[in-house]
Amino acid sequence: MQPSKEREAADGDPLDDLDDLLDDDLSSDGGSVSGPDRDDDTRKDTRDDTRRGAGIRDRIGLNGRWFSLRGFAIALVAIGLGVFLGGMLPLIGGTIGHAAGVLLGAFLVGLVFSKRRYVETGIAGAGVGAGSALLNVLGIGFLPIGLRYIQEWGLALLAVGGGIGLVLALVGHYFGRDLRAGVTERVE
Structure with a gap:
């Protein structure tokens, strides 16, 4: 986890940290570099969506993650x-x-x-x-x-x-x- 994300995640949900780590790994487009090649605006949008409740909706399984x-x-x-x-x-x-x-x-x-x-x-x-x-x-x-x-x-x-x-x-x-x-x- 990057230092800036550690400060932000200190009061956040542990699942948000895991989602951020997985997003960084998946956004690398097959290369070995993960994280920095992704736009900061896109990263902010996903964090804002998670804070607004999209993460909660995902966790209760409306998208088939926990219950399909x-x-x-x-x-x-x-x-x-x-x-x-x-x-x-x-x-x-x-x-x-x-x-x-x-x-x-x-x-x-x-x-x-x-x-x-x-x-x-x-x-x-x-x-x-x-x-x-x-x-x-x-x-x-x-x-x-x-x-x-x-x-x-x-x-x-x-x-x-x-x-x-x-x-x-x-x-x-x-x-x-x-x-x-x-x-x-x-x-x-």
Whole structure:
């Protein structure tokens, strides 16, 4: 970090410092010199935009940096399709098939995406897991009995189903990304 930036960053946000360092490295146009070849006006404009709130908007993920709505939709469809197909397995359908479907759907999301999508996949897995647990109870027995059971145990059922779905989705996404890294990286 340059001395002038150290004085400015003393009271600022640490993420602004990181953004400035990354901007300096990326602005070098392939050369080894970073930072000085960029206009001071451009640097001031980006710092002013960050102070005005553009940096805050970036950090909460409206540009897809922390949360991507498209990534969430794809993860939700993949996990939902996995749960549907897992529930159709002849001998192990039901709860085990749905859990395997969450794991498989999240695995495929991790395998396909080049970026980390743990947040999107985790939320999709928790939602699908909670919904699957709720629908499994409604499918058992007579509808009024299932509704009474949901009235008594519904929140606990949603929490357990969502928690299991979250864990399975994160594990599946991790192993999918691990396989992708193993296949795409060069072996030395």
